[in-house]
Amino acid sequence: MNKQDYNGVMIVVQQMDNRISGVSYELIGKGKELAEALRTEVTAVLLGYEVESLCAALGKYGADRVLMVDDPALETYMTEPYARAMAAIIERFKPEIVLFGATAIGRDLAPRLSARVHTGLTADCTKLEIDPETRDLMMTRPAFGGNIMATILCSNHRPQMATVRPGVMRRIAPLESVECPVERVRVDGLAEGKNVEILEIVKKENKRQDIQEAKVLVSGGRGMGGPENFSMLEKLADALGGTVSSSRASVDAGWAEKDRQVGQTGKTVRPNLYIACGISGAIQHLAGMEESDVIVAINKDPAAPIFDVADFGVVGDALKILPLLTESIKAIRAEKKGA
Numbered sequence: 001m002n003k004q005d006y007n008g009v010m011i012v013v014q015q016m017d018n019r020i021s022g023v024s025y026e027l028i029g030k031g032k033e034l035a036e037a038l039r040t041e042v043t044a045v046l047l048g049y050e051v052e053s054l055c056a057a058l059g060k061y062g063a064d065r066v067l068m069v070d071d072p073a074l075e076t077y078m079t080e081p082y083a084r085a086m087a088a089i090i091e092r093f094k095p096e097i098v099l100f101g102a103t104a105i106g107r108d109l110a111p112r113l114s115a116r117v118h119t120g121l122t123a124d125c126t127k128l129e130i131d132p133e134t135r136d137l138m139m140t141r142p143a144f145g146g147n148i149m150a151t152i153l154c155s156n157h158r159p160q161m162a163t164v165r166p167g168v169m170r171r172i173a174p175l176e177s178v179e180c181p182v183e184r185v186r187v188d189g190l191a192e193g194k195n196v197e198i199l200e201i202v203k204k205e206n207k208r209q210d211i212q213e214a215k216v217l218v219s220g221g222r223g224m225g226g227p228e229n230f231s232m233l234e235k236l237a238d239a240l241g242g243t244v245s246s247s248r249a250s251v252d253a254g255w256a257e258k259d260r261q262v263g264q265t266g267k268t269v270r271p272n273l274y275i276a277c278g279i280s281g282a283i284q285h286l287a288g289m290e291e292s293d294v295i296v297a298i299n300k301d302p303a304a305p306i307f308d309v310a311d312f313g314v315v316g317d318a319l320k321i322l323p324l325l326t327e328s329i330k331a332i333r334a335e336k337k338g339a
Contacts, residue, residue, distance in 0.1 A: 003158050007040055007094065008035070008040045008043055009097045009099070010031075010098045010099070011043070012024075012047075012109070013046045013054075014105055015048050016077070018053070018054065021166075023103060023164070023166035023167075026170065027099045027101060028042060028061050028062045028171070029170055030164070030169040031062070032062040034097060034137070037132070038130060042063050043093070044058040044063035044066045045069075045086065045089055046068045047068075047085055047086070048069075048070065049073075049075035050070065051070060052070065052182070055182045056180070059175075059178050059180025061174060062172050064180065065181045065182070066180055066183070069186075070184065071190050071191075072191070073191040074190065078194060078198070079112060080193045080195050083109060083113050084187065086109065086113050087116040091117065098162075100161070100162070100163045100164070102125070102163040107123070107163060110123070110161060117159070118157065119160070119161055120152075120160070120161065121161045122141055123162070123163050124141050124142065124163060125139050125141045125164045125165070126140060126268070126287065127168075137153070138153060139152045139153070139162045165267075166212055167268035167269055168268045170270075209242075211243060211245045211269055212267055212268070215241075215272045216240045216242025216243070216271055217244070217262075217271045217275070217289075217292075218233045218277065219276050219279060220245075220247070220250055220277050221246065221247035221276070221278045221279030222250065222279075223279065223299060223300065223318055224255070227253075227255040229319055230246075232277075232318075232322040233322070235322075236322055236325060239330050239333070246260045247261070247263065247282075247285050248261055248263050251266070262289050263284045263285040268288045269289050270292060272292075272294065273292070274289050275295075275297075276289075276299075276306050280299065280305060281306025281309065282305070286309055294312075295309055295310045295311050296311065296312045297312070297313045297314070298314045298321050299313075299314075299318070300316060300317055
């Protein structure tokens, strides 16, 4: 393999129902930073059917060009046609770096693709940097249950591939009046490669807001005492117009659902306001929320690590403080509404 033949940063864009996932914009923003260090360009790859209208948004968020494969076989995600399409693009355009979101789709597609193009893959990355001496991509991810951070290199093969957790990277502010060339790429035989047939798609209706989209999060940990006390978190979150999240300890205890978990083994969040209730602040949890704009911590232990990252701290029993805080917020809102 001649590594000099490979150039550019490629982002695999995830779209469902003609709506681009937020992690794709985050990856384009990070890709822009990596591309500047390598003095190259960012290419967004859009797979789907009748998705041309989505291309303009990719340019606004930093893509230098878009490669679009528009085919009826790609209307609904299936592993085989998507892997075949992406493998053809990598072989044709030879990117130096390929990034995927660490979503259900990205985690399914990336390893199959890495096997097809005979390269390595680093999964669930939380940090990406370019080594200035070797120009290799340094891919950092949690290891050994999140107890250490490992930096992995793929020095001898190209492209260098990684999946990146949603919410870890920041999307750039939308650019105005940008021109992003769009190139249609034809890949033959996509329909022939299907090994399964989708008979019906049943979508789960989720009435609760995704914690990665929420502007306000009220998070509960072991200090909440039990699942019956999580109703206090719900009431405060409702008063603030937010939603409830939790620590890993609460999820492991069965007090909260897995999709509510914040941390290295859960989701990374960046809300405007994060209220940590009864959470001690283990390093694994802090890694998932320390980039929040404002952090408020409520804990009985004045030496709890959560206070080291908090903007405001309250030393006390969350079970006694939460009802008082909720009532105060309701009273303030009612007063403002009356005025």
